[in-house]
Amino acid sequence: xxxxxTDDSKMNRTADQDIGEAVxxxxxxxxxxxxxxxxSNFVQSDLARSLKDVDLRMITMSVLTVxxxxxxxxxxxxxxxxxxxxxxxxxxxxxxxxxxxxxxxxVPTDRRAYALTPTAAGEALAAKASQAVRxxxxxxxxxxxxxxxxxxxxxxxxxxxxAEG
Amino acid sequence: xxxxxTDDSKMNRTADQDIGEAVxxxxxxxxxxxxxxxxSNFVQSDLARSLKDVDLRMITMSVLTVxxxxxxxxxxxxxxxxxxxxxxxxxxxxxxxxxxxxxxxxVPTDRRAYALTPTAAGEALAAKASQAVRxxxxxxxxxxxxxxxxxxxxxxxxxxxxAEG
DNA sequence: TATTGTTATACTCTATAACTATA
DNA sequence: TATAGTTATAGAGTATAACAATA
Numbered sequence: 001x002x003x004x005x006t007d008d009s010k011m012n013r014t015a016d017q018d019i020g021e022a023v024x025x026x027x028x029x030x031x032x033x034x035x036x037x038x039x040s041n042f043v044q045s046d047l048a049r050s051l052k053d054v055d056l057r058m059i060t061m062s063v064l065t066v067x068x069x070x071x072x073x074x075x076x077x078x079x080x081x082x083x084x085x086x087x088x089x090x091x092x093x094x095x096x097x098x099x100x101x102x103x104x105x106x107v108p109t110d111r112r113a114y115a116l117t118p119t120a121a122g123e124a125l126a127a128k129a130s131q132a133v134r135x136x137x138x139x140x141x142x143x144x145x146x147x148x149x150x151x152x153x154x155x156x157x158x159x160x161x162x163a164e165g
Numbered sequence: 166x167x168x169x170x171t172d173d174s175k176m177n178r179t180a181d182q183d184i185g186e187a188v189x190x191x192x193x194x195x196x197x198x199x200x201x202x203x204x205s206n207f208v209q210s211d212l213a214r215s216l217k218d219v220d221l222r223m224i225t226m227s228v229l230t231v232x233x234x235x236x237x238x239x240x241x242x243x244x245x246x247x248x249x250x251x252x253x254x255x256x257x258x259x260x261x262x263x264x265x266x267x268x269x270x271x272v273p274t275d276r277r278a279y280a281l282t283p284t285a286a287g288e289a290l291a292a293k294a295s296q297a298v299r300x301x302x303x304x305x306x307x308x309x310x311x312x313x314x315x316x317x318x319x320x321x322x323x324x325x326x327x328a329e330g
Numbered sequence: 331t332a333t334t335g336t337t338a339t340a341c342t343c344t345a346t347a348a349c350t351a352t353a
Numbered sequence: 354t355a356t357a358g359t360t361a362t363a364g365a366g367t368a369t370a371a372c373a374a375t376a
Contacts, residue, residue, distance in 0.1 A: 021235075021238075023231070023235045023238050023242040023243065023245065023246045024246055025227070025231055025246050025247060026234065027230050027231065027233075027234045027295075028227060028230060028231070029328075031298060031302060032302060032306060032314055032317065032318055032321075033208045033209070033212055033298075033301075033302060033305070035318055035321040035322055035325075035328065036201075036204060036205045036208055036317075036321055037205055037208075037209060038321070038325050038327075038328070039201060039205075039321040039322075039324040039325045040201045040202055040204075040205035040206075041205075041325075042324065042325035042326070043198045043201055043202075043324065043325075044198070044202060047198055057342090059343085062190070062193055065192050065193060066188070066190055066192065066193070068192075069191065069192045070186075070188045073186075073188050074357075074358095075357070075358065076356085076357060076358080077188040078188065080188065081188045081189055081190050082190060084343095084344085085344070085345060085346085086357080086358070086359085087344095087345080087346080087358085087359070087360075087361090088343080088344065088345080089358090090358070090359060090360085110352080110353075110356095110357080111351080111352060111353085111357095112350095112351065112352045112353065112356065112357040112358070113352095113356090113357055113358080114357080114358075130192075133196060133198075136198075137196060137197060137198060140198070140324070141197060141324065143323045143324070144320065144323055144324070148320055148323070149197055151316065151320065152197065152201075152317070152320045152321075153197055153200055155309065155313055155316065155317045155320070156197075156200040156201055156203070156204040156317075157200055157204075158308045158309055158313070159204040159207065159208065159305070159306065159308070159309070160200075160203050160204045160206075160207035160208075161207070162203075163194075163200065163203070222365090224366085239334080239335095240334075240335065241333080241334065241335080249366095249367085250367070250368060250369085251334080251335070251336085252335085252336070252337080252338090252367095252368080252369085253366080253367065253368080254335090255335070255336060255337085275333095275334080275375080275376070276334095276374080276375060276376085277333065277334040277335070277374065277375045277376065278333090278334055278335080278375095279334085279335075
């Protein structure tokens with residue numbers, strides 16, 4: 001595959017580069033992981049932009065969404081579900097609480113813990129965010145047919161552990 | 166799809182959560198982008214681990230690989246090819262130069278620029294890294310057949326712009 | 331004036347140790 | 354002792370402005 005080169009051919013290419021040849025990352029593109037990363041970065045960038053309309057970041061959207069879906073859950077459960085470290089959750093919840101989207105209330109049966117519940121505004125914003133994400137997905141996966149999207153999801157779920165498949 | 170709930174049903178679920186119900190991110194899993202991110206993160210984590218064997222990070226591996234493939238290129242070309250900001254390249258190249266893997270030499274025809282060339286050690290390490298990446302890909306995509314990997318690549322290349330398809 | 335490489339800086343994301351209050 | 358939430362902190366990764374040398 002890789003062709004053996006003499007020192008001469010190498011030096012010629014060096015000279016060519018000086019003149020201003022096109023440079024690409026073709027070697028890296030041989031790797032499937034490269035395309036996976038590129039696609040993921042592209043989609044995430046677009047999602048981040050979309051969520052700005054509802055003044056949420058990806059992580060705050062995820063946190064708010066899970067709280068809406070599992071009202072009353074604790075911070076440790078939330079951290080487990082989203083695979084984020086407990087300390088990093090604190091400022092996220094502070095922000096959502098300051099914005100009156102989420103409430104922390106003491107659990108009577110375990111006074112160490114907080115139960116997390118969305119406010120009405122929080123539920124409304126989660127719904128708006130969900131809509132924004134759906135619009136974003138339609139846009140960003142527009143070049144894939146419904147069956148291609150389904151195949152892509154199946155293939156991706158075969159790659160990482162934890163996704164049943 | 167989403168079922169309308171009464172306040173009562175919500176409060177019941179709140180109580181259930183207190184007892185310690187399973188919490189998941191099922192809502193988020195409805196989104197294709199979620200699986201794309203999860204798969205990408207999983208693969209990148211494994212790649213980062215694999216590259217530790219050759220004492221490279223993902224970015225230093227990419228930089229070294231492109232320099233080997235395009236010997237004599239300039240920093241600005243490299244930054245363009247890898248889509249990283251020029252300032253962030255400096256410390257990466259400092260590291261590779263300190264480790265005698267890459268050399269910066271003045272371009273005679275444009276004394277502002279540096280031509281980047283790999284040393285023999287740099288080429289050797291790039292080859293080892295490439296092998297490590299191939300082993301990593303075989304491991305991490307083990308559950309996909311050759312044709313599934315090919316489909317996955319085709320689908321991913323349809324998602325992000327710049328990948329011809 | 332514009333460009334190459336550089337410095338300084340800042341912001342996000344992520345990870346860990348150690349504290350407090352409860353259990 | 355162990356756990357829930359918190360604080361402080363540190364390390365990546367990434368982005369921008371501004372500078373010196375050169376074109």
